[in-house]
Amino acid sequence: MNSIIERIKQHRLWDFPGGVFPREEKRLSNQFEISEVSLPSVFYIPLKQHIGVEGGLQVAVGDKVLKGQPLTHSSNPFAVPVHAPTSGEITAIKEHVSAQPSGQPELTIELTPDGLEKWTDLSPVQQYKELPKAEVVEKICQAGISGMGGAGFPTHIKLSTEKKVKYLIINGVECEPYITSDDRLMREHSWQIRQGIDVLVHLLEPECVFIAIENNKPEAIQAMQVACQEEEKYIICEVPTKYPAGGEKQLIQVLTGQEIPKGKLPVDLGIMMQNVGTCFAVADAIFAGKPLVQRVVTLTGRALEQPKNVWALLGTPVEHLLNEAGYSPKKQKQQRIVMGGPMMGFTIASPLVPVVKITNCLLAPTEKEMPTPGQEMACIRCGACADACPAGLLPQQLYWHAKAGELDKLQEFNLFDCIECGACAFVCPSNIPLVHYYRQSKADVRINEEQKQKSDKSKARFNARKDRLEREKEERELKRQQSAQAREKLVETEKQKQAEIVASASEAKVEAQIAAKAEDKNSKVAAAIARAKAKREAAQNDSTSETPAKVEEAPADTPNAEEDDKKAKIAAAIARAKAKREAAQNDSTSETPAKVEEAPADTANAEENDKKAKIAAAIARAKAKREAAQAQIQEPAQAQIQEPVQQEVQSEPSSSPSSETLLTLPASPQQDEDPEEARRKRVEAAIAKAKARKAERENEQAKSDKPNSGEQ
Known part of the structure; x- marks a missing residue:
């Protein structure tokens, strides 16, 4: 670590492979202070303006809202809310053209301003160090802050890491040849950026803070040196001008000499990076209690009468900002507005595209300034694209596989390591829009992965069902076997009982034979008694009918x-x-x-x-x-x-x-008988x-x- 700090202080930095040196046009817009613009007639506020998912709606059509009032709420860790850029009325919630290369419509809130600019209640936190860190992070989340350097990753997710951070890098390089928004922000609001850095240092507790600024911004370097002179571990780093030195992996390699391994994040190496615009927004949220409702946007290009940097309210239509800068369509062969710089920007689909949190520049170039791309020609295998790639990839091979739709091959050649800087397309003599192919292939791979995941889930459900059916079948078979065994056992028990009954019956038969002999003897006696009874009954009948002579007829053959x-x-x-x-x-x-x-x-x-x-x-x-x-x-x-x-x-x-x-x-002498x-x-x-x-x-x-x- 000490060797890294010593090298930085001695201006002995590392370098990254590839890179290009496009012609700079920063002086078109960096000579004027950041200005305010008038309110548009309507704001188009997309629900999603960052990497992640959109928040849940909190308003409905017809609602009156105040400036800074939340329009959505964070219903997911990767969702950050959006806020009303001004006071007014919600007039519609519907699909609207988005700030993307495809211009695909997204759910958007239409807000008609009332011109009062009335703020909602704000809750600043001056003594943030006395609060739990989680509460400070939550306040940053509720302010709707995401990375403002171009990626738009939710800031509170980065700040919630539990890993040890050794180096906190504040990115003020701004390597695009036309963009000057960060330059003007550091010149005019260096102290507030320093306050935001203080909050980040409190949350992350890094060992050292590197504030990286490209050496073509001397005024910004000086302003930040003055703002950070009281902090020894805040080190201002002058980075050589080379595109794309502002890329995350490239800047880390320049400052520390370390390369981020494939599949790893900078925080895995103990490094965290934040943009100067993000630091400014954090300070605004903590010390002023203001949510993110505006940002600095560079309006540049020779088709504008007054190129400059402005405070653009989020949701402002691009058309309104261009009119503020004196846009002249006659200076262009065909109307073309680029959102972002000439290297990584894209042509918007409509002038009604709104400004979002990651919008840092609107470029209206003339034909001479940025010629219309010529007709795509066949690749001549010159290898210039490979020499210019700062990520060390093989753009030519990626191009062939992308054109053939070989998604597996694209992943083998590390397609997702491409930062879409445009350096390969910048040097291509065949006018091949390589970045366009890479973006489309990335989308196809993501779609394919989603389908594969769905297929895997379906297969897993099918296998689970199959296993369940097999298990139920086995259970039924087991029950059948158990029932059969129970029946066999019952039959065996019955046989044993029958055998016991037969055995006891044989014993009883012997006893019965003995008893039968006795009963035979008794039966003879009973027969004699029956005959005597019959005789008596006959005698009784003779007595009642006065025929006593019949009594003598009783047989004398009895015992x-x-x-x-x-x-x-x-x-x-x-x-x-x-x-x-x-x-x-x-x-x-x-x-x-x-x-x-x-x-x-x-x-x-x-x-x-x-x-x-x-x-x-x-x-x-x-x-x-x-x-x-x-x-x-x-x-x-x-x-x-x-x-x-x-x-x-x-x-x-x-x-x-x-x-x-x-x-x-005869009974007189036996009176005591029973x-x-x-x-x-x-x-x-x-x-x-x-x-x-x-x-x-x-x-x-x-x-x-x-x-x-x-x-x-």
Whole structure:
């Protein structure tokens, strides 16, 4: 760093390759102070006047605005607002011819001035060092400041870098042969430029500041030396006159000897560059609170009566400024106005093109001064263009590939390193507008890149969709496999269950066979019970229909036939005893006491007691046999037979005291038996009672038949 400073102080600078030396015409306009111009009848204010994107609209048609009032707002980091250049009314917002080589229409605000020049409220910041740096940068952004040296890059983006800045270069070279706007600005407003540099130094904190001025501007050099004499690290650098020494990369190479590598920016090497016009605008925004609404524009060319530099309000039509300078179309073979210098400028499409933030010169040359380009001829491969190129490119090869539309080849030959200085076209003997080809090819490459990006995005979306479909297909297949596995597992589980059921069934079959044998035995018992039940039901039916003889028809082939026979005998004995009692009662009621007296009382009682004893013994034997048989009968079978028997017992009349006495005799000694035993006894008593009634009827029938036989 010290060696660089020492070389600069000794005026030993570096050089860049190529370059040309066009004839200078600066004295046409730099002899007069910057003047004011009258207001035009209408302002055309494009929404975009810089590199980046346009801001968002803040006004509508019919709105009244004040001078300095924002017309758009910064909705994007690369958007800076535009402001009203004067007070007036918004009369239209529509497409208007732009300040570009193509003249392509852009969205533009039309403002009709009211002539009052009334400012909006301003907010200057005197003690800017006490504010956070971000707030100062934001104020510069809201003032609408962008690079005013020709590129138009948003200033606040440059100032927001986090990289260390070693050298801050203030560009006052102004190498175009006709432009003198920066020259007059440094002469007349060097102190305000110094204030702007102070703000930039506060924000960037560089180690050294180089103020580069071409050596053909001695008055500007002297003015800046006076303004910066109190600051040791502000070094005024006299740059040799050579075009294009004012180019960013070329000026860095001249001052530091460093070349900016391809794909790198100056800040990557610790270098930052700002134009003197930008410094003036920064000072105006911070110390006066004024947004960027005007700039110095050089009006020059021998077709003007009064070439000069003027304060042109942004949005002023070119036609109005030319009239202020006394434009004479007769001095031109054909009307031609160049915006910018003769080397890098372009012919405007209409005199209604407005002045924008990057407009630094309007040139109206005569035919002698700037002849109309002749007819384009074939390239003779002289190589003069390569010798003149300050970027070290091969303009001839770029020309061939541009003409053939070989965009890939153009990029291989570093098309975008071209600074469009026009040095190659200036020296071309074939009058080939090389810069025109390069500009068109750059636009084609950008369009192709945009289409490629869109195609890549579309391809990415297609691949993403394809991947998604494949993924969904795999997920469905996985689910199908999982479902199949689940089904197989379920089938296997069912098979296991069936096997277990079969195994348990085989075990149960063995148990069932054992139980079947027992059930077969029980079924025989149940069948006997059913037959007995049928017999009883038949006996009951005979009892109600007074046909007791049918009871004897019960089959004797059952397992209990012997028992039934004994019961029948007992029932017959009971019936005979009952018949005798009834006969005795009948004799006493029919006044035949003599027959009763014939039988001694003790003999009758003895005979009766003997019969009771036999009956009790027979009942006991029958009871024992029944208990043995009933032990094999299951409980449900007992319940089935007990119910009809109990009904029979309940339905039996109690008119025979003797039978009741006989039926209850066996139960008298067993009063402590359980309820089940008592129920069985009642059933037995009911059966005996039914049989006794049958026997009684038979005896009554026999008795009624006996006297008839005696009478005979």
